[in-house]
Amino acid sequence: MNLGPTVNSESYDNHPSISTDSLTLYFDSRRTGGSGSDDIWVTTRATTNDPWGKPVNLGPTINTNNIDLSPNISSEGLTFFFDTRIPDRDIWLTTRRTPDDDWGTPVNLGPPVNTSYDDTDPSICVDGSMLYFASYRPGGVRRQDLWQVSIEPIVDFNGDGIVNSADMCIMVDHWGTDNSLCDIGPMPWGDGIVDVQDLIVLAEHLFEHCPPIEAQEIRVDEEDNGSQIELDQGQILVITLQSNPTTGYQWEQVENGESILEQMGQAEFKPSETSEPPLVGSGGWEIFRFKAVSAGQMTLKLVYHRSWGEGVEPLKTFSIQIVVR
Numbered sequence: 001m002n003l004g005p006t007v008n009s010e011s012y013d014n015h016p017s018i019s020t021d022s023l024t025l026y027f028d029s030r031r032t033g034g035s036g037s038d039d040i041w042v043t044t045r046a047t048t049n050d051p052w053g054k055p056v057n058l059g060p061t062i063n064t065n066n067i068d069l070s071p072n073i074s075s076e077g078l079t080f081f082f083d084t085r086i087p088d089r090d091i092w093l094t095t096r097r098t099p100d101d102d103w104g105t106p107v108n109l110g111p112p113v114n115t116s117y118d119d120t121d122p123s124i125c126v127d128g129s130m131l132y133f134a135s136y137r138p139g140g141v142r143r144q145d146l147w148q149v150s151i152e153p154i155v156d157f158n159g160d161g162i163v164n165s166a167d168m169c170i171m172v173d174h175w176g177t178d179n180s181l182c183d184i185g186p187m188p189w190g191d192g193i194v195d196v197q198d199l200i201v202l203a204e205h206l207f208e209h210c211p212p213i214e215a216q217e218i219r220v221d222e223e224d225n226g227s228q229i230e231l232d233q234g235q236i237l238v239i240t241l242q243s244n245p246t247t248g249y250q251w252e253q254v255e256n257g258e259s260i261l262e263q264m265g266q267a268e269f270k271p272s273e274t275s276e277p278p279l280v281g282s283g284g285w286e287i288f289r290f291k292a293v294s295a296g297q298m299t300l301k302l303v304y305h306r307s308w309g310e311g312v313e314p315l316k317t318f319s320i321q322i323v324v325r
Contacts, residue, residue: 026071081122128187153184156210158265181262244283264289
């Protein structure tokens with residue numbers, strides 16, 4: 001049955017994607033009233049027995065002045081995939097906290113999903129563990145082939161190479177919050193709150209070894225003070241700063257309300273003295289690990305001070321500008 005003139009236009013209408021409750025339908029169209037030659041639109045209805053309403057353009061957050069196509073909504077309605085031609089067709093995603101919220105700023109999935117060839121038509125499976133798409137990349141059977149990529153939750157929160165009680169403690173510390181590092185269930189990208197769904201996922205991976213991938217780590221020290229550091233989402237920023245806790249001084253992050261970085265566990269102290277045990281009073285380094293969890297910019301500032309010295313200027317300050325792509 002044709003959806004009729006309320007939904008269909010005299011222009012190109014294609015790539016429908018319907019929500020799990022069958023009340024929201026996304027599609028792309030070349031009709032007038034959009035931002036570019038092809039835009040993504042949405043129509044809704046109150047019940048499955050009601051007719052579809054007048055389509056609404058998803059607006060400039062999603063649509064560009066280029067070609068925006070192939071919408072695909074996840075089963076829980078919180079993650080939205082599509083492809084955009086800028087200048088080649090790449091796959092993007094956007095998320096929202098609840099089905100009633102607006103969509104956030106889209107993020108390019110980057111390599112290995114996107115290439116310098118056209119990568120199009122994303123389709124996420126019901127449990128969010130696999131993304132299917134079409135691509136013109138080399139290595140296929142014909143010019144355009146179907147490909148798939150798995151989406152796996154990151155469960156080694158502190159990056160020590162094994163999923164164990166330390167990661168469990170990090171989750172407990174963030175229980176009931178929207179901490180994106182620990183929000184790993186029921187979908188791999190979470191659902192906006194750290195709760196039993198995330199605990200179930202973590203328990204499924206307990207005692208698994210997750211060797212750190214060195215290529216994902218960006219390492220900085222005090223020589224980088226005042227510089228700008230660029231990260232891709234998912235990369236780990238490792239900051240190593242000279243410290244001597246026996247003096248009462250320790251490094252501490254100055255909170256600024258930004259959430260593009262998540263600290264991975266507590267800072268680790270590495271003594272400079274190699275004897276066993278280290279000599280009392282010997283200094284060393286404090287090592288902080290942060291994961292880039294969302295796109296944006298922020299100033300990351302750490303101060304070297306005594307926690308009880310309220311109102312006293314810190315002995316040292318370390319500050320870098322962070323840009324997450």
